[in-house]
Amino acid sequence: MRIACLLLSVVFCLPAQAADVVVYGASAAGVIAAVAVAREGKSVVLLEPGQHIGGMVTGGLGATDHGNRAAIGGYSREFFTRVRAYYVNKYGEKSPQVKDSSDGFRFEPHVATHIFKTMLTEAKIEPRFGQRLVSVEKKGARLVSLKTASGETFAARVFIDASYEGDLMAAAGVSYHVGREGRTQYGESLAGVQVYSRAHQWPVRIDGRAADKSPLPFIQANPLEKPGTGDRKVQAYNFRLCMTNRPDNRVAWPKPPGYDPARYELLARYLKARPDVKMGQLMNPVRMPNDKTDTNNNGPFSTDHIGANWDYPEADHATRQRIWQDHLHYTQGFLYFLANDPRVPAPLQKEIRNWGLARDEFTDTNNWPHQLYVREARRMIGAYVMTQADIMTARTKPDSVGLGSYNTDSHHVQRVLREDGSVLNEGDFQVSVSPYAIPYRSLVPKAEQCDNLLVPVCCSASHVAYGTIRMEPVYMILGQASGVAAALAIQADTAVQKVDTNKLTALLTKQKAVLSPVGLPVRGSDPRRIDPTRLPGVVVDDTQAEAIGDWKYSTAMGPLVGVGYLHDGDEDKGKMRVRFVPRLPQAGKYAVRLYYAPASNRASNAVVVIHSTAGEKRLTVDQRKALPEGGLLLGEFDFAAGQSGWVEIRNEGTKGHVIADAVQFVPVVGAGR
Numbered sequence: 001m002r003i004a005c006l007l008l009s010v011v012f013c014l015p016a017q018a019a020d021v022v023v024y025g026a027s028a029a030g031v032i033a034a035v036a037v038a039r040e041g042k043s044v045v046l047l048e049p050g051q052h053i054g055g056m057v058t059g060g061l062g063a064t065d066h067g068n069r070a071a072i073g074g075y076s077r078e079f080f081t082r083v084r085a086y087y088v089n090k091y092g093e094k095s096p097q098v099k100d101s102s103d104g105f106r107f108e109p110h111v112a113t114h115i116f117k118t119m120l121t122e123a124k125i126e127p128r129f130g131q132r133l134v135s136v137e138k139k140g141a142r143l144v145s146l147k148t149a150s151g152e153t154f155a156a157r158v159f160i161d162a163s164y165e166g167d168l169m170a171a172a173g174v175s176y177h178v179g180r181e182g183r184t185q186y187g188e189s190l191a192g193v194q195v196y197s198r199a200h201q202w203p204v205r206i207d208g209r210a211a212d213k214s215p216l217p218f219i220q221a222n223p224l225e226k227p228g229t230g231d232r233k234v235q236a237y238n239f240r241l242c243m244t245n246r247p248d249n250r251v252a253w254p255k256p257p258g259y260d261p262a263r264y265e266l267l268a269r270y271l272k273a274r275p276d277v278k279m280g281q282l283m284n285p286v287r288m289p290n291d292k293t294d295t296n297n298n299g300p301f302s303t304d305h306i307g308a309n310w311d312y313p314e315a316d317h318a319t320r321q322r323i324w325q326d327h328l329h330y331t332q333g334f335l336y337f338l339a340n341d342p343r344v345p346a347p348l349q350k351e352i353r354n355w356g357l358a359r360d361e362f363t364d365t366n367n368w369p370h371q372l373y374v375r376e377a378r379r380m381i382g383a384y385v386m387t388q389a390d391i392m393t394a395r396t397k398p399d400s401v402g403l404g405s406y407n408t409d410s411h412h413v414q415r416v417l418r419e420d421g422s423v424l425n426e427g428d429f430q431v432s433v434s435p436y437a438i439p440y441r442s443l444v445p446k447a448e449q450c451d452n453l454l455v456p457v458c459c460s461a462s463h464v465a466y467g468t469i470r471m472e473p474v475y476m477i478l479g480q481a482s483g484v485a486a487a488l489a490i491q492a493d494t495a496v497q498k499v500d501t502n503k504l505t506a507l508l509t510k511q512k513a514v515l516s517p518v519g520l521p522v523r524g525s526d527p528r529r530i531d532p533t534r535l536p537g538v539v540v541d542d543t544q545a546e547a548i549g550d551w552k553y554s555t556a557m558g559p560l561v562g563v564g565y566l567h568d569g570d571e572d573k574g575k576m577r578v579r580f581v582p583r584l585p586q587a588g589k590y591a592v593r594l595y596y597a598p599a600s601n602r603a604s605n606a607v608v609v610i611h612s613t614a615g616e617k618r619l620t621v622d623q624r625k626a627l628p629e630g631g632l633l634l635g636e637f638d639f640a641a642g643q644s645g646w647v648e649i650r651n652e653g654t655k656g657h658v659i660a661d662a663v664q665f666v667p668v669v670g671a672g673r
Contacts, residue, residue: 015153016145019043021486022156024146026127027055028472029456029479030162031116032075036483037160038123042490044483045154046125049132052370053120055164057472058112059371060240063286063294064105065471067405068521071435073514074402076476080104082115087289097289106288109242109361109369132317136171141451141495143172149317158452158486158496162479165313166378166458174445174453175381178313180413180427180463182230188388190408190429190464192228197428200412202300203550203575204273208266208423215417217263218330220307224416224426234313234376235411235427236304239331239369241295242361243285250356251367253339256332261341263333266423267301268343275345276572279352281550282338292358297411299550300425305330306415313377324372332368375411376470382460383497384441391436391465399501400437400515401485401508402477407432408467430553432564433468435517440504443482444496451495454482481508528558530595535561537590537666540580540647542566545660549576549651557597559627561662565597574652578660581646582639589638589668592647593631596623596659603656609648612637623659636668 023034026048037044052058057079064080066072072080084104091097101107120127131148138144145155146168161168166176183191208219215221225231244250271277277299279285284298297304305327312323338344338352357367364370390397391408413427442460445453456478461469468474484507489496505515532539541562549572555564568576584590592610596602602623610617619634639645651658 016155017045017152018155019045020156020490021045021158021160021483022047022146022154023160023162024133024168025049025161025163025457026053027162027164027457027475028057028116029475030055030160031120032079032476032479033160033162033456033483034125035119035123036075036480037486038125040484040487042487044125045156046120046127047131047148047154048127048129049163050370051129052113053127054112054116056240056371056373058109058116060109060242060369061294061373061472062107062109062112062242062288063296064473065406066105066473067407067471068435069105070520071403071405071514071517072473072477073512074477074508075480075511076473077512079115079119079476082118083107083111086111086115100287100289106286106294108288108290108292133167133171136168138172138450141448143450143452146171157490158454160454160456160482160486162457164374164377164457166380166455169380169445169453169455169458170314170378172450172453174449174455176378176458177381178378179232179234180230183228185230186385186387186462188462188464190388190431191462192230193225194426194429195227197412197426198547198551199428199430199553200297200299200302201425202270202423203548205422206266206269206273207421208417209421216266218266218306219415219417219423222414222416224424233307233310233413233427235413236297236306237309237312237327237375238297238303238305238373239327240373241293241303241369242288242358243293243295243355244291244358245355246291249291249359251359252356253335254332254366255336256329258329259333259336261337264337264341267334267337268341270301271344271348277345277348278571279348279355292361300423303331303334304411306412306425312374327372328368376463376466378458379463379466380445380455380458380460382442382455383444383446384439384460386438386442386461386465386469388462388464391433391468395434395436395517397437397439399440399505401440401443401481401504401513402438402474403435403514403517404438404468404471404474405433405435405520406468406471408464410463410467429467432555435520437515437517438469438474438478440481440485440499440501443478443485447495447497451497452489454486454496456482477513480511480513484508484511528560530559530561532561532662535664537664538582538584539662539664540582541662542578542660546579546581547660548578551576551578551660557599559595560597561595565659565661567660568651568658570601570657572651573654576658577648577650579646579648580663581643582663582665583643584639584641584645584665587639587641589636590665591636591668592634593664593666594621594634594647595631595662595664596621596627597661598623598626599657600624601657603651603654603658605654606658607650607652607654608634609650610634610637611646611648612639613645614638624656631664639665
């Protein structure tokens with residue numbers, strides 16, 4: 001015992017190691033931040049609590065959520081350019097691998113690791129692994145040093161917290177938020193509990209109660225709060241799986257420790273109600289080079305472990321490990337159930353068994369991703385908080401350090417029971433945005449809290465704004481900005497809040513960063529898109545319609561009303577419908593016009609039912625034909641005032657994709673008004 005105590009005292013009395021900058025967290029943002037510091041001629045130490053670099057970029061997220069690619073510049077774009085060059089050099093310009101790499105934005109995990117290692121080696125940076133933060137030392141508002149679980153202490157003039165959790169930020173006494181703000185806090189229409197989330201929703205009613213009326217596993221017992229209410233709950237985490245259907249590289253789905261098929265009773269009930277469900281309706285495998293995938297969540301019950309991560313952001317290490325293991329066992333059990341349980345329909349089970357983990361990926365973690373997808377944890381309340389207005393309307397900033405452009409996107413936050421016992425997933429929203437600027441002020445804390453810390457990942461944003469900022473290319477963009485800003489703060493011997501942003505933007509521009517959204521396509525300016533607010537009469541878009549069934553969302557083709565449209569995927573015929581219910585100001589005759597995105601693969605006999613005061617009228621529409629200017633006139637119908645009338649699009653008896661975009665109700669002039 002005496003020897004053990006002596007050794008412990010030696011370990012925890014190691015001398016402090018100093019550098020100009022310490023970067024905590026070797027996520028993609030952390031790697032780029034460290035490289036940026038080194039390229040500015042400053043010394044840097046890159047600390048990683050785990051054993052891998054790259055975070056989600058090397059941890060399975062190979063199908064990059066990029067939004068507008070023209071908005072990605074600087075060192076972030078350099079990474080994707082290097083990925084493409086890797087595949088070209090190895091396989092040739094015309095190879096299927098280069099095609100599948102989608103200009104470098106889709107890649108295998110080991111390739112991303114190789115690129116990051118190369119960039120670090122060129123910058124003469126050797127990551128320090130196993131360096132989990134345990135404490136910090138501060139003097140006033142200045143962060144002096146941090147101590148890790150290894151017993152080592154690291155001092156620096158400037159620190160960068162590039163972790164997904166924001167642990168250094170929190171330890172430094174910086175204000176932050178966890179969960180969803182209420183709708184009134186920042187005046188955000190998308191904030192708080194959602195009215196109804198259509199995406200990844202239950203297309204059929206499933207009773208989620210056990211025999212004693214308690215919720216089945218994977219359903220939370222809490223009541224659903226009223227729409228717009230804020231909470232401390234965070235959107236679901238999952239693992240992004242690298243799968244393959246190549247027998248020579250396929251590893252069978254592992255059976256997790258303590259596997260209990262009874263836990264998946266909710267999934268079994270869903271498959272009983274929908275025996276024709278396909279694998280692609282339970283997960284989203286996106287093709288990568290060399291017959292691999294980046295597989296993400298899809299559908300009402302999938303790889304997202306909804307509601308199991310609420311304690312993660314502020315948890316201690318042991319609790320986080322428990323939550324990590326729970327997510328691991330949940331996902332492995334989900335896949336093992338699909339591949340082996342007799343309640344799974346035979347065609348689906350055969351399809352699932354045709355896939356497995358890629359044998360040549362994640363070789364040191366049993367072919368399983370080393371990174372849990374922490375989509376959101378702490379969010380700093382810094383010098384400037386980005387909100388819905390910043391990503392929708394106030395899209396330019398004088399101190400811009402980079403752009404975002406991906407949809408603002410939240411996965412489901414909770415799974416609850418309705419009053420009738422049926423299951424509801426809540427929290428998902430997916431709303432298109434135009435390219436917008438991210439200000440330097442959102443990367444720095446309030447000066448009185450800490451004056452030498454930059455936060456590129458858990459940056460200062462509301463839940464709504466963070467839904468679009470939280471993409472890996474943007475993290476890398478903000479990592480570069482943080483690294484360059486740290487170097488400028490050191491050169492000027494000033495607080496990070498007082499960095500000359502004119503010098504910062506000049507340097508970033510020289511490094512080919514894209515800082516202004518001006519000149520990039522604006523949502524609604526796309527000639528394919530029709531602004532519903534500019535159409536006469538009453539317009540009901542797909543975002544306002546009532547959808548039954550597993551409709552897919554798309555923005556791929558036009559013309560389209562708003563930001564996208566729904567389609568049935570040419571599946572589940574007779575089981576899907578979308579009802580457009582207008583709120584009409586007065587009774588009378590209305591011209592009803594239908595909008596859809598035509599194409600050769602559309603249904604020639606999409607079913608449309610109009611319910612008016614005269615009853616129901618059934619029509620068929622050839623959605624292969626070009627849409628007339630002003631929409632397809634379905635006829636003139638008498639409607640009562642209010643919401644008693646409707647138009648419904650159905651896919652029964654159809655062949656080809658059925659499209660549901662928008663319906664317009666225009667009062668007929670001189671019809672007794």
